[in-house]
Amino acid sequence: MLNVQNIKNDFPIFKHYPELVYLDNAATSHKPQVVIDALVDFYARQNANVHRGVYELSELASQAYDLARQKVADFLVARSNKEIIFTKGTTEALNLIAQAYAQSNLSRGDEVLVADFEHHSNFLPWQAVCQKTGAVLKLLQSNELGLITDEELQSKLTTKTKIVALAHASNVLGTINDLKKIAKTVHQSGAVLVVDGAQAIPHLSVNVQDLDCDFYAFSGHKMLAPMGIGALYVKEEILSEMQPYQLGGGMIESVALQETIWANYPEKFEAGTPNVAGALALATAIDYLKQISLESIRKHEIKLSQYLLATLKSIGKVKLLGEAPAEMRTGLVSFMVEGIHAHDLSDYLAKNNLALRAGFHCAMPLHQSRQCGATLRASYYLYNTQEDLEILLANLAKAVSYYG
Ligand SMILES: Cc1ncc(COP(=O)(O)O)c(C=O)c1O
Known part of the structure; x- marks a missing residue:
């Protein structure tokens, strides 16, 4: 108790x-003192940019950032920490998928399914990418409990369905969907499953391998961590095929006038200076939640x-x-x-x-x-x-x- x-x-x-x-x-959610301390400590004792300098402080900050990524990977039971991209939160993560994956994988007439209970963050990026590519956005109707039943899913999936994007738990109905079953049905039809985990991750033990989802997005601030940090899990075989949608520092191997070689993932998807303090504080929130259980x-x-x-x-x-x-x-x-x-x-x-x-x-x-x-x-x-x-x-x- x-x-x-x-x-x-x-x-x-x-x-x-x-x-x-x-x-x-x-x-x-509110933040425990340990999380606030983690933020302050980074700026007071460790502040340096990551993966850029060779001096001690920068190396220490880089190690702490990498460790935070490992903690998120362990929390989600991902196969590898390479499958974890730090983002500002769920919204940025879902937009990343829509732009870095969906835009190049959708063609005219393809279909994207979302549920009627989606938060606008898991609705608008799909609406926009469908408008750009000529794909069709279709709605799954939840039942009175707020569940997407297998019958409803089967009745809407077609050979044209390429993406199913669903909230693990609705932010209005509260209902937790049976993602494992849904993932199986979605994969049988040849589509990928994107999960908006914003409302589930603060409350449930999530195991992305067991669920077998292809993408899992969440925000730190709903699970005791600061605002402005979150993460996106992407199955490695999908991630290795994806192209970056934001370009800049920290995500390249080499740059020349006519040709650029991207860094490896996940750095390839984290252009610019990342929210290192936020990532460290997110890792602290994970430790805190695990300790309480x-x-x-x-x-x-x-x-x-x-x-x-x-x-x-x-x-x-x-x-x-x-x-x-x-x-x-x-x-x-x-x-x-x-x-x-x-x-x-x-x-x-x-x-x-x-x-x-x-x-x-x-x-x-x-x-x-x-x-x-x-x-x-x-x-x-x-x-x-x-x-x-x-x-x-x-x-x-x-x-x-x-x-x-
Ligand atoms: C189900 C769901 N998805 C996405 C979001 C967006 O999260 P954020 O604003 O942290 O990006 C929320 C926030 O309330 C949410 O409840």
Whole structure:
């Protein structure tokens, strides 16, 4: 069982805001002191550019950066650290795939499948690359639980499907999709599977070899690391065929007027000075999560979901968006309250120190396909308690009588 009070003490934000009930972890998580220290330490003790200088400080920074890459590779159970590209986050990683892989592998009439619950970051890059190449973007409809069923996938896959891009877990419905099964079906039809892991990686042990996905993208800031750092896993056989989409320093072997030879991957895909401090802090966040254990965090979140799902229904007029049971969702519940706009509700809650997100959560196609307006999302993590949810419920009940 998690010792939540001890965990909370590791996060300085709660010392500055002792009354804060933070339920917006799907947007970003807070950072433990060790992660903040890792950032500061890099600039105070190790600061130098990587893979460029031969002096000691630069070599030490390069070694630390390489070690951070290895930690990410181990965390994802990748075959090799060469399969890990550091990015700013999920958005940059997905755009990288669209431009460095999809653009040269799609032709007119080919098809790309995405789910109706995708975050705009896993929707817009595909829409744009389809418009450029003449490929067709098609939608997979999730069922009432928020799952892409095998029947739905089979019915949309054709011989023209080249890419299936799916969120491991939806940022609105919370539902965790059975990627292993999906990967098998996708590969049988000859397509590749791109996974947006932004909402899954903070909560689940991810093993990219076991899932057998071709790409896995995630952001550090949702899993206790700083903003501006994330990573993209790409299966080596695919990576070795990909061409860079950003060009500049640090990604070449040699440059002459008429010809350039790229460096080997992953450096080939990391043009310019990388976010070394961020990578080191991401590795520290991974160590911190491992030390607490993702398994215990998961058990804790399931209990919180069970409590919230059971009690939310006791407040009249509440309607859930996404019916998945606690065991099938990450750490979030989205809902509406009949007759009260989600923004009015979140305003009311904010005045009582509750931080929740209201709106479309960068997932407009989902709200369109479910024909609903803005929703409120409560998302929790390792430092949240049942008491936080009790405060939420008490304030929701008050808000309902205030606006009702
Ligand atoms: C499912 C999903 N995909 C992609 C993103 C984009 O992540 P980032 O803004 O860190 O690049 C988010 C962020 O909320 C998300 O929830």
